[in-house]
Amino acid sequence: MSDRNSISIIIVRKTLMVTVPSDPDDATVSALQDEVLAAMQRVDAKGVVLDIGSVETLDSFFARTVAETASMVALMGGRTVVVGMRPSVAVTATQIGITLGGIETALSVERALDLLDRPVTGRSRR
Amino acid sequence: MGTQFEPRSGGLPGAAASQTSPETQELVRLLIENIKDYAIITLDPRGHVLSWNAAAERLKGWKADEIVGQHFSRFYPPEDLQNGKTEMELKVASQEGRFEDEGWRVRKDGSRFWANVIITALRDSEGRLRGFGKVTRDLTARRESEEKIRRQAQEILEMAAVPVVQVWSGILLVPLIGTLNSQRTQQLMDVLLNKVMETASPVALLDITGVPAIDTQTAQHLIETIAAVRLLGSEVVLTGVRPSIAQTLVHLGIDLSNVSTRSSLSAGLRTAFELLELCVAPRATAGG
Numbered sequence: 558m559s560d561r562n563s564i565s566i567i568i569v570r571k572t573l574m575v576t577v578p579s580d581p582d583d584a585t586v587s588a589l590q591d592e593v594l595a596a597m598q599r600v601d602a603k604g605v606v607l608d609i610g611s612v613e614t615l616d617s618f619f620a621r622t623v624a625e626t627a628s629m630v631a632l633m634g635g636r637t638v639v640v641g642m643r644p645s646v647a648v649t650a651t652q653i654g655i656t657l658g659g660i661e662t663a664l665s666v667e668r669a670l671d672l673l674d675r676p677v678t679g680r681s682r683r
Numbered sequence: 684m685g686t687q688f689e690p691r692s693g694g695l696p697g698a699a700a701s702q703t704s705p706e707t708q709e710l711v712r713l714l715i716e717n718i719k720d721y722a723i724i725t726l727d728p729r730g731h732v733l734s735w736n737a738a739a740e741r742l743k744g745w746k747a748d749e750i751v752g753q754h755f756s757r758f759y760p761p762e763d764l765q766n767g768k769t770e771m772e773l774k775v776a777s778q779e780g781r782f783e784d785e786g787w788r789v790r791k792d793g794s795r796f797w798a799n800v801i802i803t804a805l806r807d808s809e810g811r812l813r814g815f816g817k818v819t820r821d822l823t824a825r826r827e828s829e830e831k832i833r834r835q836a837q838e839i840l841e842m843a844a845v846p847v848v849q850v851w852s853g854i855l856l857v858p859l860i861g862t863l864n865s866q867r868t869q870q871l872m873d874v875l876l877n878k879v880m881e882t883a884s885p886v887a888l889l890d891i892t893g894v895p896a897i898d899t900q901t902a903q904h905l906i907e908t909i910a911a912v913r914l915l916g917s918e919v920v921l922t923g924v925r926p927s928i929a930q931t932l933v934h935l936g937i938d939l940s941n942v943s944t945r946s947s948l949s950a951g952l953r954t955a956f957e958l959l960e961l962c963v964a965p966r967a968t969a970g971g
Contacts, residue, residue, distance in 0.1 A: 594926030598946050629929035634945035634954070 564589050566596050571603045572673055573635075574666070579611040586619050590626045597633045604673040605630050606666055610641030615650050624658035638662065638669040722819040725805070728812050730755050730773055742821055744791030755817065758788045760795065776802040777812055785822065797826040845871045847878040854955045855884045856948075860893030868904035872911055879917050886955040887912055890948050892923030902937040909942055918943070918958055922951030 564585065567574040573596050578585060593605055607623065609615075627637035638661045642650075650656075663669035703711075715723050715736050722739035724732055731754050735747040743750075743758060750757070756769040763769070763786070776782040781803045788798040803816040845867070850856045855878060857871065879887060889905070891897070897905075909919040920943040924932075929946075932939060945951040956963060 590930075591926070594929060598926055601947050601950050625930075625933045628933045628940075629926070632924045632929040632932055632939060632944045633926070634924070634943075634950050 564592055566592060568596070568600050568602065570670070571600065572670065573597065573600070573602050573605045574608065575605060576608045576610075577612055579613060581612065581619060583618050586622045590622055590629070593626055594629055594633065597630055597635055602635055604636040604638065606663075606669045606673070607637060607639045608641050608666060609639060609646075610643070612646060613643070615642075615646050615655060617653075617655055620650065620655040620657055624656075624660060627658065627660045636661065636673060638672055640664070640666050640669045720820060722817075722821075724755075724817050724819075726755055726773075726802075726815040726817055728773075728777075728814055730769060730815070733814060739819070742790075742796070742819065743788075749791075758819075760787050760789050763787075772800075772802055773815065776815055777804045780804050788819070796821050797823045845874040847874055849882055849884065850888070850952070851955070851961075853882075853884050853886060853959055854952070855879065855882065855887040856890060857887065858890045858893065861895070863894055863897075863901045863904065865900070865904065868901070868908060872904075872908045875908065876911055876915065879912055879915055885917050886958050887917055887919050888948065888951045888955060889919055889921050890923045890951070891921065891928065892925070892948065894923075894928075897928055897931055899935050899937065902932060902935065902939075906937075906939070906942070920945060920951045920954050920958075922946075922948045 564578065565574075565576045567576075573593060575589070575593055577589065581589070593607075596602065597605070605627075607626075609623075612619075623639065630637045639657060640663050642662065661672060663672055718736065718738055719741075720738065722742045723736045724739050725734045727733055732751050735745070735750055740746055745757075754769075756764055759769060772782050772784065781801060783802075784800045786798065786800070787795045788800070789795055799820045799822050801818045803818075805813045805816055807813050845857060845859075848856045848858070855875070857875060859871070863871075875887060875889075878884075889909070891905075894901075905921070909921070912919050921939070922945045924944050924946050943954060945954055
């Protein structure tokens with residue numbers, strides 16, 4: 558699909574910077590997972606920063622896939638931080654009961670990178 | 684004993700013996716008499732031997748005059764007789780036209796051989812059951828070579844099953860290759876635990892790069908192994924978690940959240956160094 562091309566993964570300081578396209582369909586979301594995991598393996602990254610700043614609607618498939626991807630990244634030895642969720646999206650998400658599991662979140666990419674530089678608190682890598 | 688074949692209508696189904704000339708019938712008889720690898724015998728409807736060819740004598744040891752008239756259960760080991768196997772075979776053959784089996788059979792001297800047996804019901808043109816044709820082949824050699832290959836494969840697998848290598852003082856590496864079954868993971872646990880004790884290694888790297896796929900059971904075995912190693916006071920890092928394996932584990936809902944996992948062995952080694960508070964750095968005096 559053409560949307561697949563809009564997935565952008567940039568590698569900065571052994572971290573994958575992933576930008577999610579504005580209105581991702583299910584195929585794009587699945588492709589995103591595959592590409593993130595492939596990149597994890599390729600660059601042996603320490604973490605993933607998932608920028609969802611341009612996402613306007615968060616459906617349950619997207620939320621589940623993101624949560625799953627974070628678990629998979631954890632299995633491959635990385636941490637996932639979700640960045641830039643819009644307030645409106647957060648409101649809708651909580652209203653319809655969507656959660657992102659135990660994923661770490663940050664307000665900005667800058668803070669997300671700081672978060673990844675800090676050692677994991679305790680041993681809970683959920 | 685060829686005369687026992689009663690070459691009348693339908694005596695040999697499919698062979699059309701009745702329509703053929705006496706010379707042809709003679710040739711068929713000679714074929715049965717001379718054929719080397721197939722013991723071809725006929726039985727009456729109740730299973731008593733009617734005819735016996737030379738190959739049967741060579742294979743089973745009895746001469747024709749010793750065995751003709753005897754029940755064919757003589758060829759079966761006692762355990763089959765207790766199960767009523769011979770009656771079952773004749774029943775199936777008469778109901779379905781044929782019965783095929785592979786199994787142990789007994790020679791005159793009591794030794795066993797692995798046989799392929801085909802029993803064919805012989806019916807005349809009115810459909811009356813006249814008896815049975817029984818063709819037996821000795822597959823002992825084939826079975827033995829199969830057994831040997833299987834045993835060798837097993838040995839190779841066992842040898843390759845759980846190599847435990849000390850890669851650093853205090854760091855063990857277990858590179859797992861191939862499918863993990865219960866038996867192998869059991870072995871893995873034994874070997875790994877002993878080696879951890881023996882070398883007093885605080886860290887063990889369990890590398891699954893060479894494991895093609897993981898299912899719930901395999902994952903469970905790995906989790907148990909990891910838990911057991913932890914009980915000894917060592918830490919385990921699971922390395923070589925490929926994207927496909929990570930996806931499978933999450934989709935299966937397998938919780939490895941309290942196990943250290945890394946995508947590559949090198950990342951795992953780095954983790955091991957961190958756990959041991961070791962530091963790998965370029966030599967400071969390199970420039971001299």
